[in-house]
Amino acid sequence: MARTAVSRALPVGVLDRGPALRGTRFLAGAQRRATPDRPFQLINVGACDGVLFDDVTPWLRRIKGSRAVLVEPIPYNQKRLRENYPDTDRFIIEPVAVTQEKGTIRIKTFDIPALEAGTLPIEFIGCSSITDSNLMSGKDAWGEEDGNFEKFAAHLTDIDVPGDTLQNILDRNGIEYIDAFLVDCEGADWAVFDQLDIERYRPGMIKIEIGALSAEEMGKVLVKLNAADYQVGLYAADVWAFAH
Incomplete structure (x- = not known):
């Protein structure tokens, strides 16, 4: 509530320098404007459990009548996600990874027993990847070596999961518009x-984690957003973007 109040009170010039707070204002506005005829709709790719280290998805509980497609390929996280968002009519869980074409793909993740036992840091619950990301190579988001990685490496494992294209996912769920689009895919x-x-969809807000991307791919994210005339801000390892 305090964060929402601050986001509403700050002048636009100040708010533009705090993209996460601007995101709060965007979501608070969505809460006020929510109507049964035009529900708020979120797409979250890499949803994890929809709670941990996520300052956007929990707004689904506050925005009346909101709907979401929550894309999460890891079975352990799918179970937690459904427990956190039990309304199956409003919150669709897509148990797939977003890939270039439909089919099975191998994904790197961490052992569930180690996560459950607390052997691994809690943030590893949300760390699975189809790429050889920094995390999976023993580096932090910005490429610096992690001296603790050897303690965790033994718990890495590969699993096969179904994959599908983003457009196929949107089409089969009848998505005609997107208010907020989130990507956190390590x-x-x-x-x-x-x-x-x-x-086509022009989400009002886009949030993308870029900390595990190469410099070239970070640039591609920013170029696509700028070319589409979004206002872009960086906060920690995330890009926040807002449609004009």
């Missing part, structure tokens, strides 16, 4: 965002 973020038809 290094596959550009591969997902590249598939979004941004002119």
Whole structure:
């Protein structure tokens, strides 16, 4: 509530320098404007459990009548996600990875027993990747070596999951518009965002994790957003973008 109040009170010039706060104002506005005829609609690719380290998806609980497609390929996270968002009519869980074409894909993740036992840091619950991301190579988001990685490497494992294109996912769920589009895919973020038809859907807000991307892919994310005339801000390892 305090964060919402601050986001509403700050002048636009100040708010533009705090993209996460601007996101709060956007979501608070969506809460006020929500109507049964035009529900708020969110697409989250890499949803994890929809709560941990996520300052956007939990707004689904506050925005009356909101709807979402929550894309999450890891079975362990799918179970937690459904427990957190039990309304199956409003919140669709897509148990797939977003890929270039439909089919099975191998994904790197961490052992569930180690996560459950607390052997691994809690943030590893949301860390699975189809790419050899920094995390999976023992580096932090900005490429610096992690001296603790050897303690965790033994718990990495590969699993096979179904994959499908972003457009197929949107089409089979009848998505005609998107209010907020989130991507957190541990290094596959550009591969997902590249598939979004941004002119067709033009989400009011876009949030993309770029910390595990190469410099080239970070640039591609920013170029696509700027070319579509979005106002872009950086906060920590995320890009926040807002339609004019």
